[in-house]
Amino acid sequence: MTTTKSKVVYSPSFTDGAEFHIPTFKLLKQDGSLYKGAKAPDIDKDKALRIYRAMVMTRVLDERMLAAQRQGRLSFYMQCTGEEAAVIGSTAALDDTDMIMAQYREQGSLAYRGYTIDEFMNQLFGNELDYGKGRQMPVHYGSSNLHYMTISSPLATQIPQATGYAYGQKLAGKGECTITYFGEGAASEGDFHAALNMAAVHRVPVIFFCRNNGYAISTPAVEQFAADGVAPRAYGYKMDVIRVDGNDVLAVYEATRLARKMAVEENRPVLVEAMTYRLAAHSSSDDPSGYRSKDEETAWREKDPLLRMQRWMEKHKWWTEDDEKKIQEDLRREVLETMKRAQKRPPPPLESLITDVYDQVPPMLNAQFEKLKAHIRKYPDDYPKSANDPAITAKGGA
Amino acid sequence: MAKMNMLQAINDALDIAMAGNDRVLCFGEDVGIFGGVFRATSNLQQKYGKARCFNTPLVEQGIVGFANGLAAQGSIPVAEIQFADYIFPAFDQIVNESAKFRYRSGSLFDVGGLTIRAPYGGGIAGGLYHSQSPEAYFAHTPGLKIVVPRNPHQAKGLLLASIHDPNPTLFFEPKRLYRASVGEVPEGEYQLPLGEAEVLKEGKDVTVLGWGAQMEVIEKAVEKAEKDGISCEVIDLRTILPWDVETVADSVFKTGRLVVTHEAPLTGGFASEIAATIQERCFLYLESPIARVTGMDTPFPLVLEKEYLPNDLKVYEAIRESIEF
Ligand SMILES: Cc1ncc(C[n+]2csc(CCOP(=O)(O)OP(=O)(O)O)c2C)c(N)n1
Numbered sequence: 152m153t154t155t156k157s158k159v160v161y162s163p164s165f166t167d168g169a170e171f172h173i174p175t176f177k178l179l180k181q182d183g184s185l186y187k188g189a190k191a192p193d194i195d196k197d198k199a200l201r202i203y204r205a206m207v208m209t210r211v212l213d214e215r216m217l218a219a220q221r222q223g224r225l226s227f228y229m230q231c232t233g234e235e236a237a238v239i240g241s242t243a244a245l246d247d248t249d250m251i252m253a254q255y256r257e258q259g260s261l262a263y264r265g266y267t268i269d270e271f272m273n274q275l276f277g278n279e280l281d282y283g284k285g286r287q288m289p290v291h292y293g294s295s296n297l298h299y300m301t302i303s304s305p306l307a308t309q310i311p312q313a314t315g316y317a318y319g320q321k322l323a324g325k326g327e328c329t330i331t332y333f334g335e336g337a338a339s340e341g342d343f344h345a346a347l348n349m350a351a352v353h354r355v356p357v358i359f360f361c362r363n364n365g366y367a368i369s370t371p372a373v374e375q376f377a378a379d380g381v382a383p384r385a386y387g388y389k390m391d392v393i394r395v396d397g398n399d400v401l402a403v404y405e406a407t408r409l410a411r412k413m414a415v416e417e418n419r420p421v422l423v424e425a426m427t428y429r430l431a432a433h434s435s436s437d438d439p440s441g442y443r444s445k446d447e448e449t450a451w452r453e454k455d456p457l458l459r460m461q462r463w464m465e466k467h468k469w470w471t472e473d474d475e476k477k478i479q480e481d482l483r484r485e486v487l488e489t490m491k492r493a494q495k496r497p498p499p500p501l502e503s504l505i506t507d508v509y510d511q512v513p514p515m516l517n518a519q520f521e522k523l524k525a526h527i528r529k530y531p532d533d534y535p536k537s538a539n540d541p542a543i544t545a546k547g548g549a
Numbered sequence: 550m551a552k553m554n555m556l557q558a559i560n561d562a563l564d565i566a567m568a569g570n571d572r573v574l575c576f577g578e579d580v581g582i583f584g585g586v587f588r589a590t591s592n593l594q595q596k597y598g599k600a601r602c603f604n605t606p607l608v609e610q611g612i613v614g615f616a617n618g619l620a621a622q623g624s625i626p627v628a629e630i631q632f633a634d635y636i637f638p639a640f641d642q643i644v645n646e647s648a649k650f651r652y653r654s655g656s657l658f659d660v661g662g663l664t665i666r667a668p669y670g671g672g673i674a675g676g677l678y679h680s681q682s683p684e685a686y687f688a689h690t691p692g693l694k695i696v697v698p699r700n701p702h703q704a705k706g707l708l709l710a711s712i713h714d715p716n717p718t719l720f721f722e723p724k725r726l727y728r729a730s731v732g733e734v735p736e737g738e739y740q741l742p743l744g745e746a747e748v749l750k751e752g753k754d755v756t757v758l759g760w761g762a763q764m765e766v767i768e769k770a771v772e773k774a775e776k777d778g779i780s781c782e783v784i785d786l787r788t789i790l791p792w793d794v795e796t797v798a799d800s801v802f803k804t805g806r807l808v809v810t811h812e813a814p815l816t817g818g819f820a821s822e823i824a825a826t827i828q829e830r831c832f833l834y835l836e837s838p839i840a841r842v843t844g845m846d847t848p849f850p851l852v853l854e855k856e857y858l859p860n861d862l863k864v865y866e867a868i869r870e871s872i873e874f
Contacts, residue, residue, distance in 0.1 A: 226674045277852040285852030288676040304678030305635060306607065339606035341638065369583035370604045442583045498852045508847045519815065519845045523856060530862055537856050 171383035175426060176406055177396040181454060183462025185401075192405040196469050202243045202400060203464060204478065205263035206235040206457050211482040212258065212271060213431070216289075219490060220435040225275060229290045231259050233398075233430030236456030237362050239263050240403030241330065241423070245411055250316055250329040252300045252309040255290055256362070257332050264297040268485055272493030284507070285499040307333060307340035310359065314350040314420070317357035321418055328356040328414040330407075335424075336367020338381045350420035351388040358410050359422045362397065364429035369442040382424040390420050397427030398456040401463070428454070501527075501540040550733040555726050558701035558734050559589045559666075562708040563627060565738050567597050570625060572662075573712065575602045577612055577629030586631055587668060587727055613639035613665065617646050620660035620717070627712060633669035633721055634681045647717040648692030661715035666708075668724035669697075670762050670812055671844075671858055676851035682761075682813040682844075687719055688790045688822065694718040694743055695789040697761035700730045706741030707787065714743055723762035730765070746793035748800065752782035755806035755871050757864065758797060758823065760786040763810050770864035779872055789819055797823065798830045805836035806871045810859050815843045837874030840867040 178189040185191060194202070213230040220228045231238060238259035242251065251260050258271070269280075274292050277285030282293060283301060293301025300316075303309065313331030320327045337343065338361055350357050361381045365372050372380070385392035391413060395406040403425055410421035428451040432439045439448075464470035505512050505520045512520075524542055531538035553561065566573045575590050581604035584591030594602040605612050609630055616626040630636045636643070643665070651659040671680035684695055694716050698704035704722065711718040723730075749764070750771070759767045764785050771781040782800050786792055801807050807827055809820040820841040827839060842859040850857050 286677060286848070286850050288674070288679065288851060291676075304676075305637070336607040339608040339611070341608060341610050367578070367607050368586060369579045370581075370607070374581070374604045375606050437586075501853065501856065504845065504850055504853050504857060505847055515816070516846050523845070526863060526866065527856065529866075533862055534856055537853065 172379050173382040173394045175394045178401040179399045183466050205239045208262045209259040215486045227289045228435040230431035234427050236400035237397035237425035237427045240400040241407040244404045244407035250298050252313040252331040254333045255302050268489045272489045276493045278496035284503040306337040307342035310342050311346035314346045317355045326415050330358040332360045335363040347388045351390045354418045356414035357420045361424045364427050368433045385422040392422040394424045397425030398454045400460045501537040501542045553701045553734045554728050554731045555701045555704050558705040562705040566712045573625045575627045578631045580629050609639040613642035617660050620663040625662035627664045630667040633667040634678045644690045648690045663717040664711045666720045669721040670723050672725040677848045680849040684789050685819045697721045699764040701732045701734050710740040725762050744788045746796040747785045750783040752780040754780045756782045756800040756804045757808045758784045759810045766861050769861035773865045774868045801831045807839045808867045810842040812844050814846045816846050837871045842867045
C-alpha cells in the first residue's frame with residue numbers, strides 16, 4: 152500500500168528541486184548584541200561560563216596540539232577551530248546523559264562535558280592510560296562516563312548507529328535522546344540516507360547535526376551537492392529541519408534545545424544544519440592553500456564564534472578582559488604541563504595487541520602472541536617499545 | 550629513464566592513459582584540482598579538464614557504482630578510493646556488480662574498462678583504519694583482477710596494464726612506499742603483464758614470496774639469510790587474482806621450501822590460499838612446512854604497530870626455521 156496523498160493533475164507538472172530553500176536562524180551579531188527582534192535563550196551565567204570555557208579550552212588545545220604535531224611530538228591532529236559554537240552550543244542544549252555519536256572533529260563536546268586535559272592527552276599520545284589502549288590514531292576519543300561513543304574513522308557509520316541507539320532509548324522510556332554529528336561531506340554517504348529514513352519511519356528521538364563547514368578535505372560544498380545544502384533532504388524523509396548560523400552559539404543552542412524537545416517529547420528525528428567554516432586545515436596532514444584562498448579564510452575569521460560569545464558575555468558583565476587573559480594563560484600552562492606528563496608515560500602493554508578483539512582471547516590468538524613474545528625476547532633491541540614489558544621480561548628468555 | 554617516486558610513476562601512468570584515450574577518466578574524493586590527498590592525480594584536471602578528472606561527492610558506493618555504469622557504457626574509469634580501508638562501503642558494487650557483470654549477462658555487458666585504485670597497508674602510524682590490506686576479501690571473488698605493485702617501475706607498468714586490461718581490476722598501492730620508493734622509470738607507455746609473478750632473484754634453498762610493500766621487507770630478510778649462507782629465491786606475486794601458480798610451483802619444485810608473507814591477518818589471508826595450492830602441487834617436493842609470516846588475527850594497532858607488522862626479522866626467522874626444520 153502506498154501512503155502518498157498527492158493530488159492528481161492532467162498536465163505534466165514538475166517540481167523544481169531548487170525550490171527547496173531553508174532560512175538560516177541567527178540571534179547574535181558579531182559585536183555581541185542581538186539582532187532586532189531576537190530573543191536570547193535562557194542561558195544563565197553558570198551555563199554561559201561553562202560553554203565559553205569549553206570553547207576556549209578547545210581552541211587552546213587545538214593550537215597547542217597542532218604546534219606539538221609540527222614539532223614532531225604527535226603524529227597527527229585535527230582541529231575544531233571555527234566550529235566551536237556549532238559543536239559546543241549544541242552539546243550544551245542537551246542533557247549530559249544524552250548520547251553523543253560524533254564524527255571526529257567534536258572535541259568541544261567532550262570539553263563541555265568535562266573530559267579532562269589529561270584524558271585528551273592520554274588518547275593523543277596513545278599511552279598506557281588511553282582508554283582506547285593506543286590502538287587508534289590521535290583524536291579518536293571516547294568516554295562511556297560522558298556518554299560519548301568512541302570515534303571510528305570510516306565516515307558516516309555513526310549516523311545509522313545513532314538511529315538505532317536512539318530507538319533503544321525510546322524503548323527504554325527515560326526521555327533520553329542521541330545526537331549525531333557529521334560533516335556535509337559525510338552526509339553524501341549511503342549511511343546518512345539510511346539513517347534518516349529509518350529514523351523518520353520508526354519515529355526515533357535522534358538529532359542529526361550536520362556541521363556544514365564548507366569543505367570535505369579539499370572538496371568544496373558546491374562539488375558535494377547541487378541542492379541548497381543538506382537541510383532540504385529532510386523534506387524527502389518527512390522530517391523537521393532547522394538551519395542555523397553555526398558561528399552563533401546562542402542560535403545553535405536554541406535550535407538544538409527545541410530539536411531535543413521535539414525528539415524526546417514527540418519521538419521524532421530532527422535535522423539541524425549548522426552553517427559554519429573550517430578555519431583550520433582538514434588535519435595536520437593537509438595544506439588548504441592548494442584549494443582555497445586566504446581571503447576566504449580571513450573573511451570567516453572575522454566571524455569568529457569565540458569572540459562573538461565573549462562580547463555577548465561582556466555585555467552581561469559576566470566576563471572581563473582580565474578573565475580572558477587568565478583563562479588563556481591557565482589553559483595554556485595546563486595543556487603544556489599535561490602534555491609533558493602524558494608523553495612520558497609508557498605505551499600500553501604488549502598484551503593490548505590481543506585483548507578486546509573478542510570478550511576472551513581465543514587459543515589461536517594466544518598462540519600467535521606466544522610466538523611474538525619469543526621473537527621479541529630474541530631481538531629486544533629491535534622492539535624498544537615493548538622489550539621491557541612484563542610480558543617479555545617476566546619469564547626470561549624463551 | 551627518469552627517476553621517480555611511486556606517486557610520480559602512478560601520476561605518469563594516469564597522464565599517459567588519459568592522453569592516449571579520451572575515454573579514460575579519473576575521479577574520486579579530492580582527486581580534482583587538489584590532485585588527491587596523496588597527490589597521485591596532480592595536474593590531471595588542469596590538463597584534461599573537469600569532465601575527465603573530478604571530485605566526486607563523498608560516497609564510495611556511489612563512486613564504484615558510477616564507475617560500473619561508466620565502464621558498462623564503454624568508458625575507461627579509473628576510480629580512486631582514498632584509503633583501501635574505505636573500500637568496504639563499495640564492497641557490494643565491487644563483488645556483486647563489477648565482478649559479475651560479464652558472467653550474469655553472458656557477455657552482453659561488461660565493466661572491463663574499470664580500474665579501482667586504493668592505497669593500502671601499514672607502517673605509517675595509521676592505526677586501525679588507515680592500515681588495512683584488504684586483498685584477501687576480494688580474492689574470494691571470481692571475476693576481479695587484483696594487482697599490487699612494489700616500486701615505481703612496477704607501479705607504472707602494472708597500472709597501465711590494469712587500465713588496458715578488459716577486466717575490472719583492483720589496484721592496491723603500498724602507501725608506505727609512495728614517496729619512500731624511488732627508482733628509474735621508463736618514459737612513455739609500457740605495460741607489465743598481469744597474472745604473472747616475477748622472479749626477482751634466483752636461489753636454491755628456499756622460495757620467499759610476497760607482494761607490494763612486503764617485497765622491501767623480504768629483500769632485507771633475504772640479505773640477512775644470505776649472510777648465513779642460505780640461498781633464497783625471491784618472487785613478487787604482483788597479481789593476487791588470478792595468481793601465477795606455475796611460477797611459484799616451479800620455484801618450490803626447485804627449492805623445496807616456501808615462505809609467504811603479507812601484512813593482513815593470518816586466518817583467511819591470501820597466504821593460506823597459496824599454501825594450500827602449493828602443498829597440493831608440490832607435496833612430494835616439500836622439505837618443510839610452508840611458512841606464513843603475516844599480521845596477527847586482530848585489527849591493526851597503532852602504538853604497537855612495529856610489534857604487529859611482519860618485518861624483516863620475522864621473515865628472516867621464518868626462513869631459518871624453514872631451513873632448519
Ligand atoms: C568512508 C570514508 N571515506 C573516506 C574517508 C577519508 N576522509 C576522512 S575525513 C574526510 C572528509 C570529511 O569531510 P566532512 O564530512 O565534510 O567533515 P569535515 O572534515 O569537514 O569536518 C574524508 C574523505 C573516511 N574517513 N571514511
